[in-house]
Amino acid sequence: MAVVVGVCSVVVPVAANAGEEEGGLSASCRVADQATVWWASGEISLANKGDRPVRDWTAEFDVSQGQVTLDNPWAYELRQAGKHVTIKPIADRSDVAAKGNRAVKVGINPDGKGIPKITGCKVNGASGNGNDTGTNPAGPADSGSFVKDHTAVHLMWKPPAGGAEIVRYEVFQNGKQVKTVKDTMTDIERLAPATRYTFTVRAVRADGRTTGFSKDIVLTTLTAPGQDKAKPVVPADLEATASGPYQASLRWRAATDDVAVTGYRIYRNGAKVQEADAKATSATVSGLTASTAYRFKVTAVDASGKESDPTREAQVTTTAVPDGNGGNGGKAAPGDFAATTATKQDGGVTQHYLNLAWSVPQGVGQITTYQVYLNGKPAQTFMWGTGDPVLPVPTTKGSREVLVGSHPGTTYTVKIRARLGDGTWGAFSRELTVKTGG
Numbered sequence: 216m217a218v219v220v221g222v223c224s225v226v227v228p229v230a231a232n233a234g235e236e237e238g239g240l241s242a243s244c245r246v247a248d249q250a251t252v253w254w255a256s257g258e259i260s261l262a263n264k265g266d267r268p269v270r271d272w273t274a275e276f277d278v279s280q281g282q283v284t285l286d287n288p289w290a291y292e293l294r295q296a297g298k299h300v301t302i303k304p305i306a307d308r309s310d311v312a313a314k315g316n317r318a319v320k321v322g323i324n325p326d327g328k329g330i331p332k333i334t335g336c337k338v339n340g341a342s343g344n345g346n347d348t349g350t351n352p353a354g355p356a357d358s359g360s361f362v363k364d365h366t367a368v369h370l371m372w373k374p375p376a377g378g379a380e381i382v383r384y385e386v387f388q389n390g391k392q393v394k395t396v397k398d399t400m401t402d403i404e405r406l407a408p409a410t411r412y413t414f415t416v417r418a419v420r421a422d423g424r425t426t427g428f429s430k431d432i433v434l435t436t437l438t439a440p441g442q443d444k445a446k447p448v449v450p451a452d453l454e455a456t457a458s459g460p461y462q463a464s465l466r467w468r469a470a471t472d473d474v475a476v477t478g479y480r481i482y483r484n485g486a487k488v489q490e491a492d493a494k495a496t497s498a499t500v501s502g503l504t505a506s507t508a509y510r511f512k513v514t515a516v517d518a519s520g521k522e523s524d525p526t527r528e529a530q531v532t533t534t535a536v537p538d539g540n541g542g543n544g545g546k547a548a549p550g551d552f553a554a555t556t557a558t559k560q561d562g563g564v565t566q567h568y569l570n571l572a573w574s575v576p577q578g579v580g581q582i583t584t585y586q587v588y589l590n591g592k593p594a595q596t597f598m599w600g601t602g603d604p605v606l607p608v609p610t611t612k613g614s615r616e617v618l619v620g621s622h623p624g625t626t627y628t629v630k631i632r633a634r635l636g637d638g639t640w641g642a643f644s645r646e647l648t649v650k651t652g653g
Contacts, residue, residue, distance in 0.1 A: 239263060242261050242338035255281075256322050261338060268312050270310045273303050274301070275302075285321060293321075356372060357371070360414070365437040368412070409437070409477065409519070450514070451470075452468045457531050470523055478492055478516045485510070505533055508531070510530050549574060556569060564621050565623070566620065572614040575611055588632075590627055617629075626650045632644065
């Protein structure tokens with residue numbers, strides 16, 4: 216069932232892939248480097264190489280997980296059916312000028328299920344060349360790659376759709392191209408023992424255009440014979456501190472191994488809750504309950520799968536929800552919420568805005584994201600600490616303007632909520648009713 220988003224916002228920067236229409240209109244999609252499992256911002260960039268403006272365009276892409284929203288729902292219409300997303304302009308508000316460009320900002324809420332990826336980016340039904348950092352259905356697919364020994368792996372993949380047009384494949388190791396082959400398999404040799412590698416493959420068509428990349432093929436070479444005889448030494452000096460009501464921060468000293476430590480496992484109240492990479496000496500555990508005691512332990516793991524004994528247990532009690540910021544399950548809400556109206560001239564059109572201001576919830580970690588609801592529906596999502604230029608994160612007072620369109624005398628209800636430091640949404644502010652001028 217398709218979901219129509221007429222009032223939502225999000226921003227997404229990550230190179231996905233690009234598509235170009237015969238008339239000269241092309242699209243590229245990307246997701247921001249700062250993307251997390253709770254929020255990502257991105258961008259669909261349209262470029263018109265033609266001599267005439269393009270008014271009726273349709274951009275499409277697929278998202279690996281999460282709900283996509285628009286940064287400017289008054290200029291575009293977004294439809295999402297499962298993982299497939301379609302964006303169209305509303306009326307004549309979003310032409311792509313001749314020899315010009317237009318950027319459509321979007322946002323993705325993965326709901327903790329993984330860092331989202333955008334694939335299959337195209338405009339007006341045409342797909343084309345470009346880089347794809349996600350799982351592109353048009354790219355090659357892993358078909359049983361495996362580790363050969365402590366210095367080599369064997370990669371195997373299936374051709375993408377339209378395989379008859381493929382002339383060669385490009386193989387990448389940790390983001391760097393290492394091979395070009397004509398077959399759908401190859402060996403990668405001279406690797407380091409007990410080391411984790413990430414491989415991707417893309418195809419090159421007869422016309423020189425490239426497909427999207429395959430999914431990451433992650434393989435860890437075996438330990439050299441006779442090397443890994445012991446399990447890792449226990450990580451030392453585990454400390455746990457509360458980071459507000461809903462998360463805890465852990466720190467420890469790095470473990471050692473007779474070959475190499477490849478990662479850490481974190482246990483909460485006896486159950487494994489997350490992992491950290493080999494270079495980590497700290498971690499944040501989220502999704503906790505306010506005013507609750509927890510017990511944590513950490514173990515180290517080596518390339519052969521041996522796990523160290525656990526650290527001594529570290530205990531911590533999360534803080535209480537600060538007074539005056541409760542409600543809606545005890546999650547903090549923005550305070551002192553205020554909304555006023557304003558206008559700006561856009562050519563010959565008067566555009567109406569809402570100027571919003573609020574107090575930042577305290578004691579719940581750093582807050583970089585807020586979501587605005589208009590008339591009971593998500594309308595726009597603001598993010599601080601990202602972008603160009605980087606917006607400084609508000610610590611006590613926040614403010615932002617929201618474009619609501621060119622219609623005077625229109626009444627709106629508006630409220631706002633914050634994404635807390637643990638990645639969950641806090642309670643809504645009070646809801647206000649405002650009316651545009653005219």
